[in-house]
Amino acid sequence: MPVEEFVAGWVSGALGLVLGHPFDTVKVRLQTQTTYRGIIDCMVKIYRHESLLGFFKGMSFPIASIALVNSVLFGVYSNSLLALTATSHQERWAQPPSYTHVFIAGCTGGFLQAYFLAPFDLIKVRLQNQTEPRAQLGGPPPRYRGPMHCAASIFQKEGPRGLFQGAWALTLRDTPTMGIYFVTYEVLCRQCTPEGQNPSSATVLVAGGFAGITSWVAATPLDVIKSRMQMDGLKRRAYQGVLDCMVSSVRQEGLGVFFRGITINSARAFPVNAVTFLSYEYLLRWWG
Numbered sequence: 001m002p003v004e005e006f007v008a009g010w011v012s013g014a015l016g017l018v019l020g021h022p023f024d025t026v027k028v029r030l031q032t033q034t035t036y037r038g039i040i041d042c043m044v045k046i047y048r049h050e051s052l053l054g055f056f057k058g059m060s061f062p063i064a065s066i067a068l069v070n071s072v073l074f075g076v077y078s079n080s081l082l083a084l085t086a087t088s089h090q091e092r093w094a095q096p097p098s099y100t101h102v103f104i105a106g107c108t109g110g111f112l113q114a115y116f117l118a119p120f121d122l123i124k125v126r127l128q129n130q131t132e133p134r135a136q137l138g139g140p141p142p143r144y145r146g147p148m149h150c151a152a153s154i155f156q157k158e159g160p161r162g163l164f165q166g167a168w169a170l171t172l173r174d175t176p177t178m179g180i181y182f183v184t185y186e187v188l189c190r191q192c193t194p195e196g197q198n199p200s201s202a203t204v205l206v207a208g209g210f211a212g213i214t215s216w217v218a219a220t221p222l223d224v225i226k227s228r229m230q231m232d233g234l235k236r237r238a239y240q241g242v243l244d245c246m247v248s249s250v251r252q253e254g255l256g257v258f259f260r261g262i263t264i265n266s267a268r269a270f271p272v273n274a275v276t277f278l279s280y281e282y283l284l285r286w287w288g
């Protein structure tokens with residue numbers, strides 16, 4: 001099994017993540033705090049009060065986990081294509097696989113990475129939703145003191161299964177949309193590249209960026225449901241399952257609930273996935 005694809009997936013995922021983290025911080029603040037009037041206001045305030053470093057708070061845990069998650073995604077994707085089409089990464093531009101095979105390999109990668117992502121994503125969402133200021137003298141301390149404390153307290157209260165809360169919704173979100181992700185990338189690359197040649201850097205950047213946007217737009221409805229399932233049960237359990245969460249969210253807030261955070265998510269998706277695909281392709285060509 002070619003291990004280069006796993007390593008390339010890890011490095012490229014980490015590069016994309018660093019680039020996208022400022023957008024993620026803005027998204028989380030807008031979703032959880034009422035002091036900001038909009039995207040620009042939030043960016044200006046973070047810069048004024050916390051300098052550029054403010055945009056990079058809480059990045060260490062995602063960086064540590066992206067190694068595992070992205071190497072599983074890209075490693076499983078590429079090795080599934082190898083099993084389906086008997087072509088390695090280097091031969092793939094000369095003998096392009098069918099879009100059905102790309103879709104199946106993408107879904108397989110998405111399905112498996114969801115299990116690795118689930119506990120890290122749960123902890124990220126729980127911490128991102130803590131609105132208590134860090135050092136408020138006399139005020140109630142936040143429930144979780146940091147990622148390790150958060151993981152330990154979920155584990156103590158609910159056992160190992162507790163760490164997989166919302167994993168089913170995450171799997172439903174990622175299995176089809178990772179298929180869409182890789183198909184969009186392949187379609188755009190092939191459209192802009194003469195037959196049999198490697199795509200140019202500009203093509204890879206644009207195709208990767210749009211693959212990110214398309215798949216995130218498709219994933220947003222289940223992303224909202226996933227986050228709600230991950231937050232459920234902190235005080236009392238509100239939802240009986242994924243379907244129940246969908247129905248009661250729509251009943252209370254209308255269909256618009258499925259599109260929460262779609263603008264900032266798309267703005268984040270372009271640079272993150274442009275850089276992810278560019279570094280992935282370059283690392284594999286360099287090793288090839």
Ligand SMILES: C[N+](C)(C)CCCC[C@H](N)C(=O)O
Pocket residue numbers: 173174177178181212215216217219269272273
């Ligand atoms: C399939 N889904 C849309 C959920 C994600 C696709 C892109 C994943 C990438 N690591 C990112 O953070 O943007």
